[in-house]
Amino acid sequence: MPKIIKRVAVLTSGGDSPGMNAAIRSVVRTCAFHKIQCIGIYRGYQGMIEGDFIEMGPRSVHNIINKGGTILKSARSKEFMTVEGRKKAYAELIKAEIDGFVVIGGDGSFTGAQIFNKEFKFPVMGIPGTIDNDIFGTSHTLGYDTALNTVIECIDKIRDTASSHNRLFFVEVMGRDAGHIALNAGIGAGAEEILIPEEDLGLERLVESLRKSKAAGKSSSIVVIAEGDKIGKNVFELKDYVEANLPEYEVRVSVLGHMQRGGSPSCFDRVLASRLGVKAVESLLEGKSNFMVGMLNDKVTLTPLLQAIKGETLIDRELLRVSEIMSV
Known part of the structure; x- marks a missing residue:
């Protein structure tokens, strides 16, 4: 009973x-x-x-x-x-x-x-x-829905700066084991590349993709990265690698961190x-x-x-x- x-x-x-x-x-x-x-x-x-x-x-x-x-x-x-x-x-x-x-x-x-x-x-x-x-x-x-909207709002603001200065921005979002935030926010914010734990893009393929974007006339780019992505040890090491292989890019990193958890x-x-x-x-x-x-x-x-x-x-x-x- x-x-x-x-x-x-x-x-x-x-x-x-x-x-x-x-x-x-x-x-x-x-x-x-x-x-x-x-x-x-x-x-x-x-x-x-x-x-x-x-x-x-x-x-x-x-x-x-x-x-x-x-x-x-x-x-x-x-x-x-x-x-x-x-x-x-x-x-x-x-x-x-x-x-x-x-x-x-x-x-x-x-x-x-x-x-x-x-x-x-x-x-x-x-x-x-x-x-x-x-x-x-x-x-x-x-x-999850609130966090997505927070990330989108942040990336939209970062893109204003990226476009103004012709910069490449790596934006790291939460997602240690899953790339749902990165994938959905990346599409919603119009990111050029999205790096998630479930898919191994690889360093060379990323560099080649960014090189094609530059050749296609894109003066600025946004790459959204889930924190659990395995392409590099961390987003800052990834930044150094891209700068070494694509010197024409001015690269910046923005880690959104815990602001994604807060808010109404x-x-x-x-x-x-x-x-x-x-x-x-x-x-x-x-x-x-x-x-x-x-x-x-x-x-x-x-x-x-x-x-x-x-x-x-x-x-x-x-x-x-x-x-x-x-x-x-």
């Missing part, structure tokens, strides 16, 4: 992403709608271990749907990676009479939830919150967060557990946490072809 859910906790874990606050708001208000209590856990799993809890109601989440970051704070907990740490967390949840929790985060956060569920049979649900969009079982993760979430991310939060709470109330809520074909779906963690997200081959055609 499924456990009766009367008190649901919510936490954010791992790197922050725009839309996390909107998801917290959705979880809290869905609990209020169904007349159950909601508990906020500060500082992710570390806060769970330390019992850093607060009761939350509809008014405690007013005016946060438009804010980036997370009001519950986020942290990575090494202690939660140990059996002893998870036992402490379980004891705190039981003491607070919490019946299940919703974790908003990425694959590392989901791994912790999945192990916790396996050890203690404790009801858990996951909401994908990461700008990298690298979680299996959903077409979009919270913050887009309308898409706010609506997505609201839909996923409702589904997460109502799934717990229906007796479901150990799932991630996601979006596929504009429908809210459930994917087993283990599958979400281990499943491989593939780069869109059609977009790769589009980027090749657009770079002519």
